[in-house]
Amino acid sequence: MNKGKISYDDFVKSDLRVAKIISAEDIEDADKLYKLMLDDGSEEGRTICAGIKEFYSKEELIGKNIIIIANLEPRKIRGVCPLSKN
Numbered sequence: 487m488n489k490g491k492i493s494y495d496d497f498v499k500s501d502l503r504v505a506k507i508i509s510a511e512d513i514e515d516a517d518k519l520y521k522l523m524l525d526d527g528s529e530e531g532r533t534i535c536a537g538i539k540e541f542y543s544k545e546e547l548i549g550k551n552i553i554i555i556a557n558l559e560p561r562k563i564r565g566v567c568p569l570s571k572n
Contacts, residue, residue, distance in 0.1 A: 501557040505532065510544040513564050520544065526554065535563040 505526040513519045518539045524532040534554065538547075 499557070500555050503527070503554055503556045504551050505554045507547045507550050507552060510547045512539075512544070516564050519564060520547070522547065524552075524554065526556065532556075 503526055505524040507522050508525050508531070509523040511521045511523075513521050513535065516539075518537045519535050520539055520542075522534050522536050524534060526532045532554070
């Protein structure tokens, strides 16, 4: 999936962080999505949706570290709202 190139100036705006997966849940009627609760070092944590269900079981994901773009604008996906205040 080629999304094209971005400029260096756009890249440096990205706030990349390591986050630990605390829990993984199925999302109703979603074949590819998990709802992941993350410890990203913030007080409230973070909720994201990830289209990785066909590659990982929920149990495999718990405790894994992932890279997130912390300043990506939140979007509601399949009724799941991000909990992050960032």
